[in-house]
Amino acid sequence: MKVRKAVIPVAGFGTRWLPASRSVPKVMLPVLDTPVVHHAVREASDAGIEHVVFVLSRQQEAISAYFGRHTDLEIALEQRGDGDMLRQMLAINEMAEISYVYQHEQLGLGHAILAAQTIIGDEPFAVFLPDDVIWGDSPTIGDMLEIFGQRGGCVVAVKEVPVEMIPSLGIVKARPLDGRALVIDGMVEKPSIAEAPSNLAIIGRYVLAPEVFDVLRRTPHGARGEIQLTNALAMLLSTRPMYAYRFPGVHFDVGTPLGLLKASVHAALHRDDLAPGFRTWLGEAIS
Numbered sequence: 001m002k003v004r005k006a007v008i009p010v011a012g013f014g015t016r017w018l019p020a021s022r023s024v025p026k027v028m029l030p031v032l033d034t035p036v037v038h039h040a041v042r043e044a045s046d047a048g049i050e051h052v053v054f055v056l057s058r059q060q061e062a063i064s065a066y067f068g069r070h071t072d073l074e075i076a077l078e079q080r081g082d083g084d085m086l087r088q089m090l091a092i093n094e095m096a097e098i099s100y101v102y103q104h105e106q107l108g109l110g111h112a113i114l115a116a117q118t119i120i121g122d123e124p125f126a127v128f129l130p131d132d133v134i135w136g137d138s139p140t141i142g143d144m145l146e147i148f149g150q151r152g153g154c155v156v157a158v159k160e161v162p163v164e165m166i167p168s169l170g171i172v173k174a175r176p177l178d179g180r181a182l183v184i185d186g187m188v189e190k191p192s193i194a195e196a197p198s199n200l201a202i203i204g205r206y207v208l209a210p211e212v213f214d215v216l217r218r219t220p221h222g223a224r225g226e227i228q229l230t231n232a233l234a235m236l237l238s239t240r241p242m243y244a245y246r247f248p249g250v251h252f253d254v255g256t257p258l259g260l261l262k263a264s265v266h267a268a269l270h271r272d273d274l275a276p277g278f279r280t281w282l283g284e285a286i287s
Contacts, residue, residue, distance in 0.1 A: 001123065008128045009113065013057075039130070107225055132251060161199055173200075200246075209236075218235070
């Protein structure tokens with residue numbers, strides 16, 4: 001079955017971004033000049049996903065405003081003769097059909113995904129964590145959709161991480177299958193370094209079967225009352241195969257100020273209109 005829909009949870013408070021996140025959702029902060037959340041929707045669109053469901057909390061209207069039409073801006077750009085920028089603005093509205101649901105309590109990623117079930121229905125779907133920006137020759141989620149189409153089981157994106165990061169991430173135990181695909185034999189949320197089955201961490205991209213909704217309802221709540229998606233997938237693993245994809249390309253965790261800064265520097269160094277002057281300034285600044 002074709003995967004047509006994606007869920008993008010964005011309901012977090014963004015406390016690592018205070019004071020900016022008091023009034024600006026953290027996913028609206030820019031990587032250079034493009035909001036973080038735009039990268040997720042563009043990746044989904046490039047992979048052929050048609051419908052994106054945002055899971056919001058209150059006071060995040062800036063997200064829906066960004067993906068809506070801005071008629072006054074469009075008229076102004078047309079009157080100025082700025083056709084290139086006008087086409088860019090119109091393209092934002094055309095990337096995908098956008099829907100919004102609200103997560104009224106912050107009860108974890110699994111709870112956020114459950115909030116989207118009324119729109120997802122009984123279909124497989126993708127999940128994007130927009131804090132994870134991945135740049136490569138092809139959209140990471142598109143490569144994962146190919147694995148899902150061939151194998152039929154859920155797929156998660158993974159990468160090797162430094163040992164000290166293991167206790168803050170979902171970790172998988174996996175063995176090679178074909179190319180960059182692996183078969184998952186187990187997974188655990190935020191294990192201690194001593195108990196971790198590997199240093200392969202789940203990174204912000206999932207392709208999930210609709211059965212995950214029933215499993216999420218049966219998943220025990222954690223210490224903070226949250227429903228962890230990794231725990232639900234570990235339960236689902238007992239009844240159906242699951243796969244990991246070791247993605248190529250460049251990954252940045254833009255959920256932290258340092259990660260966003262790194263991503264913006266990377267983007268600037270790869271922009272023809274910015275790179276020459278930026279390289280000169282950067283060399284002087286660090287000399």
